[in-house]
């Protein structure tokens with residue numbers, strides 16, 4: 712990890728602290744309504760994850776814990792970890808209000824082994840906007856391998872690199888044609904953003920508005936995991952998202968969103984199951 716990467720991750724930490732109150736106030740996360748953690752999961756994720764009752768589950772980069780609570784609801788001993796102090800504090804309050812038994816830990820993923828005191832997990836879950844904040848997937852995969860018990864499983868449900876390559880999101884009244892605008896493959900320098908808006912609705916982000924993201928192709932993810940000694944068990948590519956990324960998207964019977972009939976079917980999210 713270079714000093715530059717450390718600096719960028721510190722900027723991301725401050726940015727996620729600053730985004731947290733915006734996300735708490737947003738309709739996107741729906742925290743003012745009845746909590747429905749299951750709505751953030753595709754049915755295939757639960758099929759791949761299987762029965763979690765009695766298992767030790769770690770959710771890396773858990774943010775507000777809106778997904779993390781779903782593991783506790785399924786009877787797992789659940790830990791959420793995130794770099795943002797504001798996020799884990801908010802997540803702990805949200806879980807307490809929901810009566811969910813979740814332990815939250817503030818740490819950088821790269822320091823997770825020490826932060827979790829060497830504890831091992833049956834299942835590690837991560838994704839939906841997580842890997843793009845990690846500069847080095849080889850080091851990340853090595854951390855995952857150290858956190859999993861023998862036979863333990865990693866599940867990544869992550870936005871597909873193709874989704875990240877398409878854009879930008881058209882403004883109101885603009886055409887809806889999707890264009891390749893950004894890298895699909897990783898390997899370049901970080902993408903720097905300085906934005907007072909985030910992906911949710913709600914007020915402007917105040918204070919730390921700089922953030923950094925790294926694109927990672929599917930090959931990078933797979934090769935990092937296999938190099939760390941994990942076996943790939945299953946890969947899903949899905950044309951549905953939990954929220955409408957583009958205005959032309961239509962609701963599916965599952966409650967998620969996809970491009971309308973007549974548009975090419977392309978992967979927007981992938982689910983990858985690996986085991987140690």
Ligand SMILES: C[S@@+](CC[C@H](N)C(=O)[O-])C[C@H]1O[C@@H](n2cnc3c(N)ncnc32)[C@H](O)[C@@H]1O
Nearest residue numbers: 727772773774793794795819820838839840844
């Ligand atoms: C988009 S959220 C993903 C969580 C969840 N899927 C969601 O949508 O709420 C990204 C999270 O990654 C966290 N994060 C970014 N870099 C991190 C790092 N190096 N270590 C741990 N957490 C990190 C951020 O603080 C943020 O809470």
